[in-house]
Each structure stands twice: as structure tokens, then as C-alpha cells.
Amino acid sequence: MAQQVSYFSPGPAKIPHEVLGQLQEELVHYKGTPVSVMELSHRSKDFGNIIDATEKVVRELLGVPDNYRVLLMHGGGTGQFAAVPLNLMSRTGKADYIVTGSWSSKAAQEAAKYGTVNCVLPKSERYTGVPDRSCWKLDPEASYVYYCDNETVEGVEFQSVPDVPEGVPLVCDVSSNYFTRPIDVSKFGLLYGGAQKNIGCAGVTLVIVREDLITNPLPVCPTVLDYTVMAKNKSLYNTPPTFPIHVMGEVLAWVKKEGGVKEMERRSVEKSRMIYSIVDESNGFYSSVVTPSSRSRVNVVFRVGEDGGNEELETKFVDQATQCGLLSLKGHRSVGGIRASLYNAITVDDVHRLAEFMKKFLQENKV
The missing domain is CATH 3.40.640.10 (Type I PLP-dependent aspartate aminotransferase-like (Major domain))
Structure with missing residues (x-):
């Protein structure tokens, strides 16, 4: 399969x-x-x-x-x-x-x-x-x-x-x-x-x-x-x-x-909150520099590792995510880190899979 x-x-x-x-x-x-x-x-x-x-x-x-x-x-x-x-x-x-x-x-x-x-x-x-x-x-x-x-x-x-x-x-x-x-x-x-x-x-x-x-x-x-x-x-x-x-x-x-743009909005909020909640509750292991009131619902950008991000740990995150079928999570070269783009075609189940991976990665790699 x-x-x-x-x-x-x-x-x-x-x-x-x-x-x-x-x-x-x-x-x-x-x-x-x-x-x-x-x-x-x-x-x-x-x-x-x-x-x-x-x-x-x-x-x-x-x-x-x-x-x-x-x-x-x-x-x-x-x-x-x-x-x-x-x-x-x-x-x-x-x-x-x-x-x-x-x-x-x-x-x-x-x-x-x-x-x-x-x-x-x-x-x-x-x-x-x-x-x-x-x-x-x-x-x-x-x-x-x-x-x-x-x-x-x-x-x-x-x-x-x-x-x-x-x-x-x-x-x-x-x-x-x-x-x-x-x-x-x-x-x-x-x-x-x-x-x-x-x-x-x-x-x-x-x-x-x-x-x-x-x-x-x-x-x-x-x-x-x-x-x-x-x-x-x-x-x-x-x-x-x-x-x-x-x-x-x-x-x-x-x-x-599927229900029009109002339904797409509802899904966008649900999907982005799923990831941001993990970032905010990780005690600094995951972090975002974006002001909470300006956070994107469709491009969730964050760093991995204490003190604002660790490139070696972020490479490990991307590699292990890829092995799990979670693809194209590397952040833009100008800002680094991780970027999860949660556009309309991305399902709630897709984001749930990413959320579970993030929790597991946190448990295995936190200091």
C-alpha cells in the first residue's frame, strides 16, 4: 500500500x-x-x-x-x-x-x-x-x-x-x-x-x-x-x-x-489553530516571531529549537517529516525555519497528521 x-x-x-x-x-x-x-x-x-x-x-x-x-x-x-x-x-x-x-x-x-x-x-x-x-x-x-x-x-x-x-x-x-x-x-x-x-x-x-x-x-x-x-x-x-x-x-x-468561501474560512481557522496551539504550548521548543494578531491562517511559519531556532534540528525535522509523508515543509531561504502552507486543498486530516508529528518530534528532541 x-x-x-x-x-x-x-x-x-x-x-x-x-x-x-x-x-x-x-x-x-x-x-x-x-x-x-x-x-x-x-x-x-x-x-x-x-x-x-x-x-x-x-x-x-x-x-x-x-x-x-x-x-x-x-x-x-x-x-x-x-x-x-x-x-x-x-x-x-x-x-x-x-x-x-x-x-x-x-x-x-x-x-x-x-x-x-x-x-x-x-x-x-x-x-x-x-x-x-x-x-x-x-x-x-x-x-x-x-x-x-x-x-x-x-x-x-x-x-x-x-x-x-x-x-x-x-x-x-x-x-x-x-x-x-x-x-x-x-x-x-x-x-x-x-x-x-x-x-x-x-x-x-x-x-x-x-x-x-x-x-x-x-x-x-x-x-x-x-x-x-x-x-x-x-x-x-x-x-x-x-x-x-x-x-x-x-x-x-x-x-x-464544499460550502463556499465561508466554509473555506472555517477550515482555515481550524487548521491554523491546530498548529499554532502546538507552537504556543511547546515552552519555546517551537516559536514564531509573527505578532499573534498578524499570524497567517494559510502560511504557518515557525522555528524549531530553543533560543529562536536550531538549523540542525530544523533539518532533522524536515527530513523526518518527509519520511512520514509530510512534504515541502522547509521554510523560505530568506527566513529559514519551517513553513506549513495550509491552502484550501489541504484537509483537516492532513494538518492533524502534521500536528501529531510535531508533538512526537517535541517529545523526542526537547532538552
Whole structure:
């Protein structure tokens, strides 16, 4: 009998098993057609049905208002680091960036190529949470305010939507926690995220943008990143990532069947609490530098060993976990330690297996 495997990769991440089974069948013949789903023309009626169904389930699950466009784009989250300023910076030539981790920092660096970037927070050598609103410096004349809702590297997550000056659009990278909890889309000018963590496989980026923000891109904006062009052509200006779009649609259909984003939120809370409780009750053997009020529900980052972590012990932890079928737990190289990514496709049973391993490892290795 094959070993049970639980895959905690930060991305590309686990896809629900029943979705994979369906996709496997469609790789040869898609719904009675003589061709693979990967071979369908993006101009065909069959693919038209796929992209329409994908947009429909996105709108249904998140309650997307009618004055927002749903775009399915190339380039991943990193592509949107450039697309956002290229499309929105022209309003005033400057933008506010709330930098709370590695990804928002990279986004700010990219945006600085196209306008003036104001870092809302004081510069930090180590990202351990979302600083109190009292220390923020927001510009009421900014073209937009940008933040990353969940920093996968550091394990920092916003627990509420930031308040911004009236009339300034709020832009959010939700790549790693898209569809893990309800979102009031009307509070945002733009939301985006790569699919490869919670909603599909690598290759497509889901952008939800308010219609009034897609009219005036910078002249240097490449056509493939131009929201105006993509909206006008319903994401079909050029050949889109057809198979990843189909996978996204099927994964979101699975989310709907499982109970929607409210149920995903309930599971996220249950799964993350299971791990954080062990960390907090380990008397320092496991530790987290993230402020409890900013701890991520989907990327649980912690160290192993007293005094803030022991690299030799952490290597042992990862090796033994791998032998037990608990895969991809090594932390990001920039912060070290352990990272358990608890995305939607990770089951409560998967996390229970990890929790039991952590308890056993603690008993066998504590000083």
C-alpha cells in the first residue's frame, strides 16, 4: 500500500484530489469531444463555455459587483507588480505601498520604475506583523494604495481591510489567500492573485478591477498587461492560458460544492489553530516571531529549537517529516525555519497528521 502523503507546498500547491481525477480524464477527451482540453481552440464554443463558467463562479463565490471586470491574465503575481502601476499610476503619478513582507517590497520596487512610490510604513529589517495604523503615512493624492493581504514568506496576514483616504483606490495582492475567506470586493479598486496556491495551477492570474480604473494606462504599458485591452476582448486578445483557466474553474466549482468561501474560512481557522496551539504550548521548543494578531491562517511559519531556532534540528525535522509523508515543509531561504502552507486543498486530516508529528518530534528532541 502506498504511503499517505500530505503536501504542504507554498506554491505551486496541492489541487483537490477529485479535481485532479476529473482533469486526468479530460486530458485525452474533453466532454465527448475528440480532443484534449489542452488542445481546445481559445476561439471555440467549448472553450467559450469554460471561460464563461469560470467567470461566473468567481462572481458568485465573491459576490463581485456588476461594475467590476474579471480578467484572466498571463504573468503571475509578478506580472501584476508592473501591470498595476502601468494601468493606474497615471492618475497622479504617485502611489502608496504598505510594505509588510517580501512580496509587497518587490511590488514597490517594480512600481518605482513607473512613478513615485511612498512607503507607508517605516522601513523594517524584519517583517513580524502589520504595524499599528497610527504609524502609517498615507498620501491623499496617491493614485492608489497597495498592499499584500498575506505574505507567504514571513507568514504575515492582514486581519481586516485597511482604511485609506476617501477617493483613493485600494489595490490588493491576494495571491495566497484568494477564496480562503469572504471579501467585500466593493472596498477595492483592484484585487489580483496567481492561481497556483488556492485556486488552480500556475499559468493564470485572476484580476478583478473596477471599470472606472481601466481607461488610462501609461503609454509604455505593454498590450498584454493593458487592462483596457484585456477587458474589451474579454481576456481573449491573444491566446490565454487555456488549461490553467479550466483548472481554476474546476477548483472553484469544488470550493462552491464544499460550502463556499465561508466554509473555506472555517477550515482555515481550524487548521491554523491546530498548529499554532502546538507552537504556543511547546515552552519555546517551537516559536514564531509573527505578532499573534498578524499570524497567517494559510502560511504557518515557525522555528524549531530553543533560543529562536536550531538549523540542525530544523533539518532533522524536515527530513523526518518527509519520511512520514509530510512534504515541502522547509521554510523560505530568506527566513529559514519551517513553513506549513495550509491552502484550501489541504484537509483537516492532513494538518492533524502534521500536528501529531510535531508533538512526537517535541517529545523526542526537547532538552
